[in-house]
Amino acid sequence: MNCNEAVPLLYDLIDGDLSAADRDLLDPHLMSCARCQAELASIRAAEQVFQREMRVVPEADLDARIVAEIWPAASRPARRIWPKLAAAAAAFVACAYLLGTQPQSVDYVQYLNEVVTIVEPQNLPDHLKESAGGFASLKLLLTQLWDSATVWRARLTATWPAVEGYWISILAIVALQVAISYRLLGDGAMKQDKNA
Amino acid sequence: MSGEPQCSDAELVGRIVGGDRDAFARLVSRYHRAIFGIAFRMVGNASEAEDLCQEIFLRVYQNIDSYDASYPFAPWIYRVACNLTLNRLKRRSLALTSLTVEVDGEEQERPIADTRENPEQEMIRRSRAQQLQHAIMSLPENYRLAFTLKYVEDLTAEEIGEIMQVPRNTVKTWLFRAREMLRSKLSDEL
Numbered sequence: 001m002n003c004n005e006a007v008p009l010l011y012d013l014i015d016g017d018l019s020a021a022d023r024d025l026l027d028p029h030l031m032s033c034a035r036c037q038a039e040l041a042s043i044r045a046a047e048q049v050f051q052r053e054m055r056v057v058p059e060a061d062l063d064a065r066i067v068a069e070i071w072p073a074a075s076r077p078a079r080r081i082w083p084k085l086a087a088a089a090a091a092f093v094a095c096a097y098l099l100g101t102q103p104q105s106v107d108y109v110q111y112l113n114e115v116v117t118i119v120e121p122q123n124l125p126d127h128l129k130e131s132a133g134g135f136a137s138l139k140l141l142l143t144q145l146w147d148s149a150t151v152w153r154a155r156l157t158a159t160w161p162a163v164e165g166y167w168i169s170i171l172a173i174v175a176l177q178v179a180i181s182y183r184l185l186g187d188g189a190m191k192q193d194k195n196a
Numbered sequence: 197m198s199g200e201p202q203c204s205d206a207e208l209v210g211r212i213v214g215g216d217r218d219a220f221a222r223l224v225s226r227y228h229r230a231i232f233g234i235a236f237r238m239v240g241n242a243s244e245a246e247d248l249c250q251e252i253f254l255r256v257y258q259n260i261d262s263y264d265a266s267y268p269f270a271p272w273i274y275r276v277a278c279n280l281t282l283n284r285l286k287r288r289s290l291a292l293t294s295l296t297v298e299v300d301g302e303e304q305e306r307p308i309a310d311t312r313e314n315p316e317q318e319m320i321r322r323s324r325a326q327q328l329q330h331a332i333m334s335l336p337e338n339y340r341l342a343f344t345l346k347y348v349e350d351l352t353a354e355e356i357g358e359i360m361q362v363p364r365n366t367v368k369t370w371l372f373r374a375r376e377m378l379r380s381k382l383s384d385e386l
Contacts, residue, residue: 011375051347054347056236058245063224065246066253067220071220
């Protein structure tokens with residue numbers, strides 16, 4: 001073992017994370033290498049400084065101020081439901097205006113292009129951007145959604161004929177809401193990683 | 197508070213979802229030192245850290261419904277803290293400021309650690325604390341965050357990897373490089 005290989009193991013040694021095999025390699029080297037012995041002493045000294053200096057003390061009333069700001073005593077702050085509802089309502093108005101309510105005469109490709117224009121690619125989550133590769137893949141994705149939606153459209157309109165007049169708007173609202181939801185939730189807030 | 201039974205994090209979260217403000221206050225009280233410590237070490241000044249701390253707890257509250265009680269709460273809140281901290285650092289460049297804060301026109305030092313020592317020892321210790329923070333701020337953000345999580349919260353490489361969502365060996369590499377860089381920068385003081 002040379003010194004360059006030994007130094008990383010010195011940190012594992014002080015962390016108590018050194019495997020038996022690595023210990024068998026490190027010990028003989030340490031016994032005979034003055035340089036690594038000095039390195040170990042330096043690492044231990046640094047470790048003491050880090051352990052002692054890293055913790056900081058906030059002001060005594062910081063927790064009370066945080067609670068008072070987020071949750072004033074007289075009220076209960078709303079969680080992130082209303083922004084989504086407001087976004088959905090605004091999207092409904094915008095889509096109803098842009099797309100109209102005449103599905104029978106619709107060239108669905110034309111409507112698809114209009115929906116793609118509304119759903120801005122920068123609002124998509126990263127995994128969709130990376131795999132979609134731009135508008136072409138996005139259109140393919142929405143085409144697939146459209147094909148599935150067409151089946152459901154037939155089922156729903158058989159039960160509720162009034163749905164027929166607003167079908168394009170409904171589909172655009174759902175697609176836009178998915179995009180908005182990802183943006184609202186994806187900006188730093190974490191969902192629990194259920195695979196952890 | 198001392199007479200009240202100790203509630204688990206999951207119990208507190210359940211009560212918060214039900215509208216219990218006191219439960220939220222207890223959860224903030226339980227975690228605010230750790231969150232402040234992480235924020236402070238990452239942004240380098242106390243006022244920014246307090247602001248970031250509040251933003252983190254606000255985000256926790258707003259997304260409390262997405263927390264799965266079958267998993268430990270601490271990694272979840274640390275992950276929120278890490279993401280928001282890194283997002284803030286990405287959005288703007290933060291200049292390192294001194295560890296002093298101005299209160300009513302008078303400069304006061306923010307205490308770093310609560311120790312009992314004589315004034316000369318205290319002065320030496322504060323100078324070292326400032327040098328350490330300067331050195332920490334020179335680290336790449338991922339190194340800085342891994343280093344902070346280890347020494348502020350005593351987390352293992354595996355726990356840090358779960359929070360930062362990177363493999364354990366990546367964390368070990370980051371910690372090794374961070375410690376070597378800091379040891380080199382602080383070699384005169386050690």
